Amino acid sequence: MDKKHLSHEAVILVCTRKDGRCFTKGAKLRARLRNELELQGLHKRVKVVPAGCLGACGKGPVVMTPGDSTLWTAVKKSDVGDLVAAVAAGLPTPRKDDA
Ligand code: FES
Secondary structure, X not given: XXXXXXXXXXXXXXXXXXXXXXHHHHHHHHHHHHHHHHHOOOOOOEEEEEEOOOXXXXXXXXXXXXXXXXXXXXXXXXXXXXXXXXXXXXXXXXOHHHO
C-alpha cells in the first residue's frame, strides 16, 4: 500500500456517475464549485473531485464534504456560495508564513 498526502486541505466530492441521474447536473455543479472557489481564492486549498454514486440517487446533484461528513442533496446553483462558505469555515486558519 502506498500513502500520499493531498496538496489540498479539503476535498469536495461531487457525484458525476456516468450512468446515474447526477451526470449532467453534477458536472455543471462541479464547474460552478471550482469557479466559486477560485473567486474566493480558495482553489489552492479546496479541491473539487468527481465521484461515483454517493448513495443519494434521485436527489442530485449530490455533494459530499468529507471533512465534516456532510451529504448535500438537490444542490442548486444558488446553493454554491453557501456550500463553499461552509467548507471554508472548516478550514484551518492560514498561518502567516502560508500567505
Ligand atoms: S448516482 Fe449520484 S448519488 Fe447515486
